[in-house]
Amino acid sequence: MISRDDALALDAADPLAHFRDRFHIPNPDVIYLDGNSLGMPPKRTIERITKIYNNDWANGLIRSWDHWLDMPQHVGDELAPLIGAGPGEVVVHDTTTLNVYQLVHGAIGLRPGRTAIAISEHDFPTDRYVVDGIAEALGYTVRHGFDQLDDVAVVVRSVIDYRTSELVDVKAETARIHDAGALVVWDLSHAVGAIEIDLNGCGAQLAVGCTYKFLNGGPGSPAFTYVAKELQSTIRQPIWGWFATENQFAMGPTFQPRPDIARMLMGTPTIMALAACEVGVQLSAEAGMKAIHAKGSALTGFAIDLCDQFGLPTPTPRDPARRGNHVAVEHPNAKALVHALHSRDILFDFREPNIIRAGCSPLTTRFADLFDGLTAVAHS
Numbered sequence: 338m339i340s341r342d343d344a345l346a347l348d349a350a351d352p353l354a355h356f357r358d359r360f361h362i363p364n365p366d367v368i369y370l371d372g373n374s375l376g377m378p379p380k381r382t383i384e385r386i387t388k389i390y391n392n393d394w395a396n397g398l399i400r401s402w403d404h405w406l407d408m409p410q411h412v413g414d415e416l417a418p419l420i421g422a423g424p425g426e427v428v429v430h431d432t433t434t435l436n437v438y439q440l441v442h443g444a445i446g447l448r449p450g451r452t453a454i455a456i457s458e459h460d461f462p463t464d465r466y467v468v469d470g471i472a473e474a475l476g477y478t479v480r481h482g483f484d485q486l487d488d489v490a491v492v493v494r495s496v497i498d499y500r501t502s503e504l505v506d507v508k509a510e511t512a513r514i515h516d517a518g519a520l521v522v523w524d525l526s527h528a529v530g531a532i533e534i535d536l537n538g539c540g541a542q543l544a545v546g547c548t549y550k551f552l553n554g555g556p557g558s559p560a561f562t563y564v565a566k567e568l569q570s571t572i573r574q575p576i577w578g579w580f581a582t583e584n585q586f587a588m589g590p591t592f593q594p595r596p597d598i599a600r601m602l603m604g605t606p607t608i609m610a611l612a613a614c615e616v617g618v619q620l621s622a623e624a625g626m627k628a629i630h631a632k633g634s635a636l637t638g639f640a641i642d643l644c645d646q647f648g649l650p651t652p653t654p655r656d657p658a659r660r661g662n663h664v665a666v667e668h669p670n671a672k673a674l675v676h677a678l679h680s681r682d683i684l685f686d687f688r689e690p691n692i693i694r695a696g697c698s699p700l701t702t703r704f705a706d707l708f709d710g711l712t713a714v715a716h717s
């Protein structure tokens with residue numbers, strides 16, 4: 338039998354436990370198990386935003402664009418090591434939705450003659466909708482599933498399933514998809530800041546992801562785009578904005594894509610949000626993805642053991658190598674229960690049709706949170 342004391346002992350031995358002090362936690366009794374949707378606010382975010390407001394904006398005024406202009410590339414370079422990308426391969430900008438749109442278009446342009454896009458019908462809605470919209474506009478076929486790839490230009494695929502937490506073998510699947518002549522856009526939204534990932538080592542060439550979940554970038558913090566070096570000079574994206582053009586301030590008559598990753602940019606970057614995102618990225622970098630991944634595995638393993646103890650069914654893989662940093666619990670009353678627990682300061686989230694997700698954010702989640710939260714689910 339796992340007891341609450343066992344959870345406390347695991348917290349006491351946790352080498353990342355002290356990172357919780359770096360976050361603003363107004364009420365220590367809140368049981369927060371939804372960092373996989375919205376990470377907690379780092380204390381330094383407020384200082385950083387205040388500094389940008391007071392120093393850069395209020396005092397520097399327009400002059401501050403001298404160092405704001407390349408923030409998408411700069412923050413991208415800081416984020417790159419967290420996903421196994423190199424310098425100059427990542428930009429932080431816009432939203433995951435928009436960036437999927439860009440990369441699918443870009444990939445299609447690199448695979449002329451192929452007329453299908455493959456995606457799982459169970460993948461996150463925005464990815465599916467974007468794929469459907471592009472297919473409708475271009476007269477392409479949407480293929481659900483990844484077995485038949487001979488006419489597929491591009492596969493769009495989440496690294497971690499947003500419902501079950503199942504983790505794809507990125508290296509093996511990238512190789513299989515490339516061997517079939519297609520490209521793959523990986524969606525790292527549930528993976529970045531959660532698990533160790535080595536895009537370069539996996540041969541992955543295209544990826545996107547959001548920064549407001551495990552990276553603690555804040556609500557609406559910008560997403561990222563990764564394009565491997567070897568594709569950067571040939572990929573074309575469909576939104577020809579002035580931040581993606583050569584000699585931006587020459588205000589030239591025609592669009593000339595920049596030669597590097599900056600060709601994926603569009604319009605004016607959201608500086609405040611980028612600054613908040615950068616703080617979150619730096620915290621994960623400081624903790625290190627190896628330690629973060631190890632704690633994530635320990636937390637999800639503990640949650641699965643608790644599910645077993647309480648008789649709560651979970652579709653989340655038991656093999657730690659095959660799962661991300663949340664655990665799904667199937668419950669006949671999932672929606673009403675999540676709602677009721679919110680009023681008791683126990684914050685899980687609900688996903689259709691019957692899933693309660695317990696998000697395990699290694700920088701902020703305590704083993705005791707999982708014990709208390711899942712006890713509340715089991716006894717409700």
Ligand SMILES: Cc1ncc(COP(=O)(O)O)c(C=O)c1O
Nearest residue numbers: 432433434461463499524526547
């Ligand atoms: C896999 C995945 N893709 C995309 C998104 C969201 O896209 P956006 O940041 O554009 O809202 C989410 C949000 O939870 C997600 O889980």
